[in-house]
Amino acid sequence: MATFNFKFKTVQNVKKNFEKKVQKELALIDSKIKGLENINKELQQEIKNHKLSTENNTKVADVQFIKGYAIYLDAIINSNNKLIDELIIERNKKIDELVQKSKEHKMFNKLEEHHLERFNKAQNKTELKNMDEIAIQKFARIKK
Numbered sequence: 500m501a502t503f504n505f506k507f508k509t510v511q512n513v514k515k516n517f518e519k520k521v522q523k524e525l526a527l528i529d530s531k532i533k534g535l536e537n538i539n540k541e542l543q544q545e546i547k548n549h550k551l552s553t554e555n556n557t558k559v560a561d562v563q564f565i566k567g568y569a570i571y572l573d574a575i576i577n578s579n580n581k582l583i584d585e586l587i588i589e590r591n592k593k594i595d596e597l598v599q600k601s602k603e604h605k606m607f608n609k610l611e612e613h614h615l616e617r618f619n620k621a622q623n624k625t626e627l628k629n630m631d632e633i634a635i636q637k638f639a640r641i642k643k
Contacts, residue, residue: 503618511607518600525593532586535579542572542579 505511549565557565 514604521597
């Protein structure tokens with residue numbers, strides 16, 4: 500009995516590898532976004548802590564330093580938010596690319612299924628022919 504050999508197997512494997520690559524890139528972007536969001540939360544918490552520390556009796560120079568530091572932290576938070584926005588745009592592009600790659604991969608899977616069905620039908624047809632020939636030969640031997 501012959502074995503099934505899908506002639507587009509290499510193309511299918513390449514499409515699968517492209518899909519995995521895009522998934523990895525998407526996961527990397529998601530982790531960058533989460534990391535930046537965590538940094539922003541920490542910076543906002545630090546700003547709150549420093550504002551609370553100015554409520555006690557402190558010198559004017561310390562208050563000015565803390566306000567300057569708060570402005571610096573706000574600038575960092577704003578730049579992180581811009582990076583997050585850029586990463587979200589890139590993430591949306593990668594999601595679209597992933598959808599396209601997975602569609603291509605699914606098409607090749609369906610094509611493989613159709614080829615396998617045709618192969619199985621052809622195998623069954625040849626097996627039936629062989630069995631018919633054997634039956635005819637046995638019947639001819641019995642008649643003699």
